[in-house]
Amino acid sequence: MAEAASRRRGRGGGGAARRAERTAVSIETAKYIERNIPLYDILDDEALEIIETNAEIILEEVGVNFVENPRALERWREAGADVQGERVHIPRGLARKLCSTAPSRFTQHARNPERNVEIGGNTLVCAPIYGPPFVRDMEGGRRYATMADFERFVKLGYMSKWLHHSGGTVCEPTDIPVNKRHLDMLHAHMTLSDKPFMGSVTDPSRAQDSVEMCEILFGKDFVRDNTVMTSLINVNSPMTFDEVMMGALEVYAENNQACIVSPFIVGGAMAPVSVIGTLTQVLAEVMAGIAYSQLVRPGAPVIFGAFVSSIDMNSGAPTFGTPEASQIIYGAGQLARRMGLPFRSGGSLCGSKLPDAQAAYETANTLNAVLLGGVNFMLHSCGWLEGGLVASFEKFVMDADQLGVLHKLAAGVAADENGQAMDAIREVGPGGHYLGCAHTQANFKEAFWRSDVLDYKPFETWQDEGERDTMQLANAKMHQMLANYQQPALDPSISEALATYIAEKKASMPDAFS
């Protein structure tokens, strides 16, 4: 809403305008990140070639399972794989060749075209947390998530400047029947936000419902010709593709909608305890899954996914923000780029039970690897707590604020005359200060990234205001954002059609809670 802000500025002059600027409700969304900085390559070519060779060996010799999915086995057989029962042995080179029809970059459309995102190449699109059954906030503590919580997260996502994407299952609305909640979740994303969103994957029929709701929102022709959803297809690691996830993938691929094909790995449990071994398995799994998407529809948009945590061998708990996880993000990014595919990893991952220092260390370690590792689509960008069991309202706001750091770092360093600042250095000279110099006056507004949540106040002010820690500051910010929330306008006829579709769907089946 940069335009709205400037209109406001235009209305009054001088002091009035500045006051308006300070008090105006800002519903501004930054453009997705386009990196103007190099990426970090942790692996050399030799290591990458070892991984690629070994992944082909796995696909051919060990094979992958496509469970309870005769149509998939048929497709693989037709493509030249050796199918034994549900085990698919993919001859060397075949999976990679099939993957080559997938686009290296695609546009996901939002109902507000200003919110469209480009996924691939030098971009980074940030989407919120996905999947937790619990929520936590300072007022209510840890509890099962409800649809009211879900809607609150969608609103916060809409109000978060650095968040480009509304996400999918930001939390599980456990008060809605399992077989109906996807309708309410999609409805919330479609009506409470105008950012792009994700479709349902918990059953092929729900993927189909997602497509049909998008046809109402965007129009049938538009959905036929454009990608309007990016959905999360987890691989059941090691090397197992179940019928639910593959069924959803089939629906989305047939409809030219994007899927993230993403091994979900707790290291040491679902993959070997070594980085190279894990990367090898990830590559094999992603190649098999993406190859299959291209068998369903050549050219269907896909993302190379890698969700890998470490494990604490003492307690068996998954751990996050660890050095091994960073190494895997860097390495998987390299593998994805060598395939020319968009890459998904990372997020605000942490194992902490509270939005405390542990949560922030672990999250920041991951966010740094995401930026330099070339991630194009970051799910779980904000709000993740307790190994993904909990969506935290305060952490959502804290993390979403930190995404601003990534935007500014990615913008790179200007070495033009203004960036060189030689006039300033000459003007100020030894022993002077820069606060008042012309270059500072001209540049200070954009010069330094500034948090909207963290504390920059003098000690005494901070003390007078109650010695609030980050969680408390984020809680206040969260309430402020919700108070300032304004629902984006939607054509009433579309709104009505969506409501009718949902009502009819819900009436057509009994409630199911498991």
Next chain:
Amino acid sequence: MAEAASRRRGRGGGGAARRAERTAVSIETAKYIERNIPLYDILDDEALEIIETNAEIILEEVGVNFVENPRALERWREAGADVQGERVHIPRGLARKLCSTAPSRFTQHARNPERNVEIGGNTLVCAPIYGPPFVRDMEGGRRYATMADFERFVKLGYMSKWLHHSGGTVCEPTDIPVNKRHLDMLHAHMTLSDKPFMGSVTDPSRAQDSVEMCEILFGKDFVRDNTVMTSLINVNSPMTFDEVMMGALEVYAENNQACIVSPFIVGGAMAPVSVIGTLTQVLAEVMAGIAYSQLVRPGAPVIFGAFVSSIDMNSGAPTFGTPEASQIIYGAGQLARRMGLPFRSGGSLCGSKLPDAQAAYETANTLNAVLLGGVNFMLHSCGWLEGGLVASFEKFVMDADQLGVLHKLAAGVAADENGQAMDAIREVGPGGHYLGCAHTQANFKEAFWRSDVLDYKPFETWQDEGERDTMQLANAKMHQMLANYQQPALDPSISEALATYIAEKKASMPDAFS
């Protein structure tokens, strides 16, 4: 103390040994980091050349001030600079040429040779916080630091596995007269720890005292031939070298002791608000300071320092862990490497008043840049709070634990047969799990980095234990470390000689408190 631990293991067999291992007091120090991973270069050659050209222009045309230091002016005049009053104009190329006699890498010796550190090349040496007048812990809150606090920090540093260096002014012992506290601080480093340490820089005479105390500790001949201190010489940015800091640098250089020549910059106040402008000024300042050290004694060991924070233009507060600060760490590292000099930057920098999520985000952002940016000597590696005004006991322990992440990440990725783990992948196959496989059994102990502070427990256990946040966990760990502290042995005659030296020095002058 790996040896001691293994002796303990050797004593009993089987279960007894394992119990001993679990309960043994571990006073283990990791070797300084040797990076086995690539560095991250954010700037291209063109930008680096612009900075280098402009820095030469600054040195020649704007010049730098050497304040109240006739001997320095004389040295510069002799070297070919154009000296006008206290302003030294250094002809293009001269400073860089003078810097070329500085070593690219040096050993700083500790009294325990196992604790020696190599500074330069691919190494990263971690030293604790430096300089704060206040301390904070959960029991006592925020208060002026005392000598008792100082000693507590030295003990914690000694007990911290990932900390290679005991540091210098870990906090200001404000209960000791200003003109005498350096003696007590050095005494604490020398007797409560056996890790390397820093010398005093607050007066040339105190630098001289530091050298003399080292002569007692290491022997005169040893100190003449070896570097036993690395001390912090701040540049009074912009482009001013004051007589106190330069006086200390002169003492250290003459004695072949190492100095960090480090601009101390709050961006927008002491340097331009642009990254390239700041890097240009940093380079000019460091070149002038290091060139001067080489005029004092060619070959004296030095470190290219850069301490740069952003500024919040709303409140004027310095801000940390920001994208601009990371860009400057990356860029300054490149400049230092092009000069073939060891590089100092970073640390556990944050603006937060508490060891909370803000503190951890900001710290982790900096630590990640330090590792990939090629820092060789990291001052403030742990314990920094509130913009450096406060040394936090809890944050010291939390940050020192996070340094373990850097160690493991820096070790790189093994692509050998064991790392490839193909046997494990074949053994487990689709749908299996890796927890019990042979490769996991053989590798799990070293496979994943594990925090000694953070919470990895099941939710219910965590809840039963009082829902502790990271600060509370670190507080408990801190008390445990202090309870387990064992003073390293020191030759009683050295101990006595140090005590005598300090007593005589103290008796020779009246107390001064400012």
